[in-house]
Amino acid sequence: MSKDHEWEKEKSWIEADLKGLYPPNKITKIQGALELIRDENFSGKKVLDNGCGAGWFGKIIQDKGAEVIGTDISDALLEEASKYIPTKKASSCELPFGDQAFDYIVSIMVLHIFDDPDQAIEESWRVLKPGGKFYVGIVHPMADKWNEETGLCYLDPASYDKIEERTWIFNLTDGRKFTKHYLHRPLSFYESKFSRLFMINRKLEPKLPEKMRENGKYASTEYLFFELIKK
Numbered sequence: 001m002s003k004d005h006e007w008e009k010e011k012s013w014i015e016a017d018l019k020g021l022y023p024p025n026k027i028t029k030i031q032g033a034l035e036l037i038r039d040e041n042f043s044g045k046k047v048l049d050n051g052c053g054a055g056w057f058g059k060i061i062q063d064k065g066a067e068v069i070g071t072d073i074s075d076a077l078l079e080e081a082s083k084y085i086p087t088k089k090a091s092s093c094e095l096p097f098g099d100q101a102f103d104y105i106v107s108i109m110v111l112h113i114f115d116d117p118d119q120a121i122e123e124s125w126r127v128l129k130p131g132g133k134f135y136v137g138i139v140h141p142m143a144d145k146w147n148e149e150t151g152l153c154y155l156d157p158a159s160y161d162k163i164e165e166r167t168w169i170f171n172l173t174d175g176r177k178f179t180k181h182y183l184h185r186p187l188s189f190y191e192s193k194f195s196r197l198f199m200i201n202r203k204l205e206p207k208l209p210e211k212m213r214e215n216g217k218y219a220s221t222e223y224l225f226f227e228l229i230k231k
C-alpha cells in the first residue's frame with residue numbers, strides 16, 4: 001500500500017492549483033499529461049482515471065468523448081472529482097472492474113507513492129484490454145530531492161541510485177502544511193517494473209516554459225511521463 005500521505009489535505013492543494021494559487025511548477029504536469037493524449041481519439045472509449053484526485057485529467061478526457069470513471073481512496077477528493085466525472089472509491093491495488101474492461105488507463109502522480117508498485121501495476125494490466133494504453137506520470141526520479149528553503153526539487157547524485165525516503169513539505173494557501181513521504185527509486189526501478197507487463201512506447205519530460213526559468217524559482221522538470229502499451 002501507499003504510505004499515509006494526508007490525502008485529505010491534498011484537496012486544498014489541488015483547489016489552490018486549479019485556481020492558479022499554487023506555484024506553477026504544476027504547469028509542467030498538466031502539459032505533460034496533455035502531450036501524452038494529444039493524438040488520441042477517445043470517442044466512445046472506456047477510460048479509467050486511476051488515482052484521479054480532483055478529477056481534472058479524467059474530465060479533459062471525458063470532454064474528448066470518452067466514457068470515463070475515476071477511482072481514488074480519498075473521500076474528499078472523490079467528492080470533488082464526482083462534480084466532473086463518475087467515480088468509485090477503490091485502491092489502485094484492488095480495482096473493482098472485470099478483466100480487460102478499459103481501452104485506456106491514466107494514472108498521474110500515483111505509482112511513485114507506493115512502497116511497492118507491483119500490485120498496482122498488475123491490476124492496471126489486468127483491467128486493460130490487450131494493446132490498451134496505460135499513461136503514467138511520476139515525480140521525476142532525477143529531480144525529486146526537495147529543498148525546503150528554495151522550494152526547488154533537484155538531483156542528488158550522491159543518493160540517486162539508492163532507495164531512500166524523501167519528504168516534501170508544502171505550505172498550503174490556507175496556512176496548513178502538507179507533508180509527503182515517499183521512496184525515491186532510480187529510473188531503472190520503474191522501467192523494470194513496467195517492462196515486465198508493458199511495452200514502454202514513449203517517455204516525456206515536459207519542459208518548464210522559458211519565462212518561468214528566468215527567476216530560477218522553479219525546477220526545470222519535476223515530472224516524468226510514460227506511455228505504456230499492454231503486452
Ligand SMILES: C[S@@+](CC[C@H](N)C(=O)[O-])C[C@H]1O[C@@H](n2cnc3c(N)ncnc32)[C@H](O)[C@@H]1O
Binds near residue numbers: 053054108
Ligand atoms: C498526487 S495525487 C494525484 C491526483 C491526480 N491524479 C492528479 O494528477 O492531480 C495522488 C492521488 O493518489 C491517491 N491515492 C493514494 N493512494 C492510493 C491508492 N492506494 N489507490 C488509489 N489512489 C490512491 C490520492 O488520494 C491522491 O488523489
